[in-house]
Amino acid sequence: MGRLADKNIPITGGNSGIGLAAAQAFASEGARVAVKLEHVTRTYRRDAFEVRALDDVSLTIPTRGFVAIMGPSGSGKTTLLNLVAGIDHATSGSVVVGAEDITTMNERALAAWRARHIGLVFQFYNLLPVLTAFENVELPLLLTHLRKPERKTHVASALQAVGLADRMDHYPRQLSGGQEQRVAIARAIVTDPTILVADEPTGDLDAKAAEDILLLLTELNRQFHTTIVMVTHDPRAERFVDTVYRLDKGVFIGSEKGGMSATPRVPLQPAE
Amino acid sequence: MTKFTRLLFKNLLRSKRRTVLTILSIGVSLFIFAVLVSLPTFANQMLADTASSVRIVSRTKMGFAYPLPEAYKVKLATLPHVVAVAGLVIYGGIYHEASDQFPSVATDAEEIDMWSDWGLTGVDHFKQIKTACLVAEGTMRRFNLHVGQQIQLRGTVYPFNVTLTIVGTIAKGPVPSFLIFRRDYFEEAAGRPGIAHEFWVQVDDSRVVPEVCAAIDNQFANSSAETRSASEAAAVGSILGRYRIFMTLAECLGLVAVVAIGLVAANTAAMSIRERRGEIAVMRSLGFSSGVILSLLVGESLIIALSGGAIGCGVAFGLFKVFALNADALGPFVSLHVPPFVLAETLGVAALIGLVSAYVPARAAARRSIVETLRLVD
Numbered sequence: 001m002g003r004l005a006d007k008n009i010p011i012t013g014g015n016s017g018i019g020l021a022a023a024q025a026f027a028s029e030g031a032r033v034a035v036k037l038e039h040v041t042r043t044y045r046r047d048a049f050e051v052r053a054l055d056d057v058s059l060t061i062p063t064r065g066f067v068a069i070m071g072p073s074g075s076g077k078t079t080l081l082n083l084v085a086g087i088d089h090a091t092s093g094s095v096v097v098g099a100e101d102i103t104t105m106n107e108r109a110l111a112a113w114r115a116r117h118i119g120l121v122f123q124f125y126n127l128l129p130v131l132t133a134f135e136n137v138e139l140p141l142l143l144t145h146l147r148k149p150e151r152k153t154h155v156a157s158a159l160q161a162v163g164l165a166d167r168m169d170h171y172p173r174q175l176s177g178g179q180e181q182r183v184a185i186a187r188a189i190v191t192d193p194t195i196l197v198a199d200e201p202t203g204d205l206d207a208k209a210a211e212d213i214l215l216l217l218t219e220l221n222r223q224f225h226t227t228i229v230m231v232t233h234d235p236r237a238e239r240f241v242d243t244v245y246r247l248d249k250g251v252f253i254g255s256e257k258g259g260m261s262a263t264p265r266v267p268l269q270p271a272e
Numbered sequence: 273m274t275k276f277t278r279l280l281f282k283n284l285l286r287s288k289r290r291t292v293l294t295i296l297s298i299g300v301s302l303f304i305f306a307v308l309v310s311l312p313t314f315a316n317q318m319l320a321d322t323a324s325s326v327r328i329v330s331r332t333k334m335g336f337a338y339p340l341p342e343a344y345k346v347k348l349a350t351l352p353h354v355v356a357v358a359g360l361v362i363y364g365g366i367y368h369e370a371s372d373q374f375p376s377v378a379t380d381a382e383e384i385d386m387w388s389d390w391g392l393t394g395v396d397h398f399k400q401i402k403t404a405c406l407v408a409e410g411t412m413r414r415f416n417l418h419v420g421q422q423i424q425l426r427g428t429v430y431p432f433n434v435t436l437t438i439v440g441t442i443a444k445g446p447v448p449s450f451l452i453f454r455r456d457y458f459e460e461a462a463g464r465p466g467i468a469h470e471f472w473v474q475v476d477d478s479r480v481v482p483e484v485c486a487a488i489d490n491q492f493a494n495s496s497a498e499t500r501s502a503s504e505a506a507a508v509g510s511i512l513g514r515y516r517i518f519m520t521l522a523e524c525l526g527l528v529a530v531v532a533i534g535l536v537a538a539n540t541a542a543m544s545i546r547e548r549r550g551e552i553a554v555m556r557s558l559g560f561s562s563g564v565i566l567s568l569l570v571g572e573s574l575i576i577a578l579s580g581g582a583i584g585c586g587v588a589f590g591l592f593k594v595f596a597l598n599a600d601a602l603g604p605f606v607s608l609h610v611p612p613f614v615l616a617e618t619l620g621v622a623a624l625i626g627l628v629s630a631y632v633p634a635r636a637a638a639r640r641s642i643v644e645t646l647r648l649v650d
Contacts (some may be wrong), residue, residue, distance in 0.1 A: 087557050087642040115559025122646075123440055126554040130282045140558045142275050187558075 033096075033194055034227040035061040035084050040093035042079050055250040056093070057091040061243075066221040066228045068237050068258060071082040071247035078199055080247065082227055086114045087196040098194060115143045119188030119226075123200035125180040127187070128171040133159065134168035136188045144191070158185070178209030182216065189220060196220065198230040201239065201248040214240045246264060276568060286573050287544075294540050298580025298625065299587070301533035306588035306618045308526035309431060310610045312519040325504040327386065328473040328481060330488050333498045335364065339467035340497050351487050353475045358383035359468030361458050365425030365434065372414065374411050375450040376425055379472075386474050387445075394440015398454070405436040405453035408445050411444065412438075425451075432461050530621055537629035541573050543609065545633040553645035554636045562638040569637065573630030574623060581622025585615045598633075630637035 039244065042054040054076045061067050062086075069077045082088035083095050086102050094103050105113060115119075119140075127136045137158050141151045146173055159165050162182040172180055181201060198217065201209035216239045221228050230237065238244055241258035284291055296349070329350070332338045339361070348357045361378040381399045384392065384406075398404045407417060417423065417438055424435045436453050475484050485501040492499045503508065545552070552565055592609045 014372070032409050067299070084556065084641050108563075109555065111559050111561040112561075114557065118559075122554070126550065126646075128554070139279075139555070142279070143559050148275070179381070220298050227540045238649075 011210060013044045019196075020212075032063050033060050034063040034098065035059075035229065036094075036096040037080070037083070038094045038096070040077070040083060040090045040095060042082075042088070042234065043091045044100035052250050054083075054090075055254070057247075057252045058093075059242065059245060059252050059255070061229060061245075062224045064221070064227055066218065067230070067243045067244060068241040069229065069231045069245045070233070070238075071253075074249070075123055075247040077247055078249040079250075081197055081229060083198055084195070085118050085120055086110050102146045110202065111125065115140060115191065117194045119191065119196040121181070121184050121196065121198035121201045123203040125177075125204075127180055127183055129172050130170050132171055133164060133175065133183045133186075136172070137168075137190050139187060140191045142154060149231045150254075151258045154190055155186075158186040161220070162186045167232060176209070177205050178212060179211050181205060181209070185213070185216060185220070189224070189226065190225075194227060196226050196228045198228065199230075199234055200234075201230060202232065207236075211236065241244045273386070276564075276571075280568060280571055280575070283548075283568070290540065290544070291633065294537065294576050295580045295583065297536060298533055298577055299583030302584030302618050302622055304529045304584075305526040305621060306585055306610050306614055306637075307591075308522040308529070309617065310588070310592075310614050311515075311522045313611050313614055314401060314609070315515070315519060316628055319356065326478050326481065327402045327473050327504040328475065328483075328485055328501050329504060329507040330471040330473060330499045338497070339469050340471065340499065342466040342468055344471060344492065344497075344499075344610065345468070348471055348473055348488060349492060350475075351484060351491070353472055353477065353480045353484050355476050356383050356386050356474040358386055358472045358474075360469065360470040360472055361455055361619040362429075362469045363427070363434070363453075363458060364429045365427055367423060367425055372415070374408075377450070378453050378455040381454045381456065383472075386472060387442075387453060390445050390575075392396060392440060394438075397439035401439060402454055402457050402460075403437050404439040405451055406440045407438050408429065408442045408447070408450045410447075410449040411451060411581035412441055415451060426453025430462055434461060438523070461509070472487075495549075505645045520553050530625070534625045534629060537573070537577060538632075539626050540632040541569075541630040543570060544572075545630070545637050549601070549637050549640065549645050550635045553640070553642045556638075556642050562617050564636040566631075566634050570627060570630045570633035573634075575623045577613060577626030577629070578619065580624075581619045585610065585618050588618075589615065 004139075005259075022024065037060075038058050040054055044051045044053055051132065057076070057080065069080055071077050079088065084097065085106075086095075086097070087102045090103050094101050096102070100113065102110060102113060123213060127133075128139070131139070134155055138151055139157045141154055144151075146154065154163065156168070159168050160183050164182050167175060167179060172183070175183065185196075185198075185201075188198075196217070201211050201217070205213060212253055214234075214237055217228055217230065220226050227242075230241065240259045241257050244258045245255045246253050314321060330340075330344075332340050335341075342359060344361055345357050348354060363378055364373070365375045365376045384395055384398055384422070386469065392406060394400075394404070398406055399552060405423075411417065417441065419438050421438050422435060423438065424433055426433050434453065436451075442450070443451070454645055460504045467560075473484065482501045485503065488497050488501040552569075553554065555565060556562070587609045
């Protein structure tokens with residue numbers, strides 16, 4: 001199976017700023033590594049205190065991988081995810097996504113890069129309440145050169161992929177939590193991003209809906225080969241991912257294999 | 273930008289009540305602004321219209337109530353550059369009710385052409401019929417009069433009534449509501465007192481107006497009825513001068529109204545943007561640049577402010593139209609209208625309110641750290 005574009009969505013080519021062209025360029029440039037963090041440190045100032053959210057973290061995430069970043073609260077999971085998504089800056093070290101070192105990009109370039117390469121899913125969905133499901137999913141496409149009929153086709157395909165083709169005219173308030181998260185995932189995949197970044201995507205859902213979302217993400221990873229980086233507290237997620245990266249107190253402590261076949265669990269491999 | 277239009281309007285209609293109230297409050301303020309700024313603009317326009325006039329108004333130094341002798345007319349006519357002289361008597365008078373007053377004056381029928389630039393009709397009949405009168409179109413509309421109709425004015429200053437026949441109209445007089453009848457009829461009815469409250473003197477060139485004014489006043493210096501002569505523009509200006517302080521006040525109040533609504537709009541924009549900072553952060557995380565976000569937020573504010581401006585302009589424009597049709601109590605200001613320049617200025621002020629009120633909070637929201645904002649909102 002190919003990418004989302006191969007299945008349902010007619011991609012218009014490089015001019016669209018989305019789709020295969022960007023993905024292929026990304027794949028060739030980045031070879032087998034989707035994300036590479038080298039000696040990344042991120043500190044925040046909280047009043048008079050300096051908080052070290054990430055401390056000299058180095059790790060790589062393979063292309064087409066489905067990885068979970070896990071750890072206790074305050075371990076730096078979300079900070080790491082934000083750096084990968086390009087919505088936060090490392091205090092030191094480098095974050096290379098594909099072949100691009102995003103730590104050197106300015107805000108404008110970073111925004112354009114996010115639009116091309118990143119799909120973001122939040123814990124609380126973060127859909128715009130004044131827009132319908134269709135319009136929410138269409139939002140990232142407004143930044144491309146796609147014309148309205150093309151945008152419509154892309155949105156319909158994305159909503160179909162998440163099983164909400166019949167809810168496209170519904171507003172977020174008219175959807176359940178699980179459905180809202182599906183719309184958020186459709187919004188994240190509609191531009192056919194090279195990396196899907198999900199921050200606690202099941203954190204606000206009941207067990208059934210959480211399971212459905214994890215299955216959906218697995219499908220997206222397997223069918224469309226989307227690299228997925230997910231931060232989660234949810235131990236059920238370990239069954240669905242290829243690799244689990246563990247952080248504690250801002251330090252990368254190692255990775256272990258996940259997956260349905262991960263029982264018994266592969267011993268934790270310490271960080272280099 | 274057109275693909276963002278839907279998003280723009282969806283956000284505008286997010287809180288319909290707040291949007292409507294903001295538009296209305298801006299509309300009311302800019303209505304006040306348009307009205308108040310129109311007053312001095314209107315006065316200046318009146319002066320500009322008469323600046324190139326070749327007419328001089330000559331009155332007694334003692335004031336309106338004291339007339340000049342009719343004999344002055346002949347002396348005035350002999351002065352260099354003078355081409356016509358018309359005596360003018362202020363009759364006053366009431367049509368039907370005391371509230372139905374409008375200026376009525378009597379002048380020399382043979383000199384009526386002096387005011388040909390006022391768009392007079394029925395001039396020939398005016399010269400032929402002693403009881404003829406010309407009525408301003410505003411008065412015709414107000415009392416539903418028509419040419420050929422006979423009307424009676426009851427004397428208030430003078431103890432007699434005049435019965436007049438409307439033979440024509442005045443399209444562009446100095447005020448929209450007034451009436452001119454013949455001075456010989458007035459003289460006959462009044463028992464030939466031989467008076468005129470003013471003499472209107474027409475000269476052959478507007479450049480000699482000051483010179484002729486001086487000549488007139490010199491001629492009657494040290495007489496029992498000394499004159500004070502001025503160009504028509506100066507005469508109009510002296511009337512308007514009485515209102516000058518109110519006009520200055522009006523301009524200040526207009527400015528205050530704009531500043532006040534600017535602050536209200538800024539507060540509303542800041543509140544609206546603050547409520548949406550989470551959404552703004554999400555949009556930025558999707559790849560919307562700070563510039564696009566800023567444009568969208570300022571665009572919303574501009575639409576609101578310009579809608580308010582359009583309402584304010586429309587109401588001011590319409591209201592003056594209604595005033596012009598139905599009221600005479602405002603004296604020379606009854607012909608007040610909102611000039612195109614003021615309409616453009618009001619819309620410009622509206623745009624400025626929209627830009628300034630939203631720019632600072634929008635810029636802050638568009639540049640704020642995505643992560644910090646999401647953390648605060650979540």
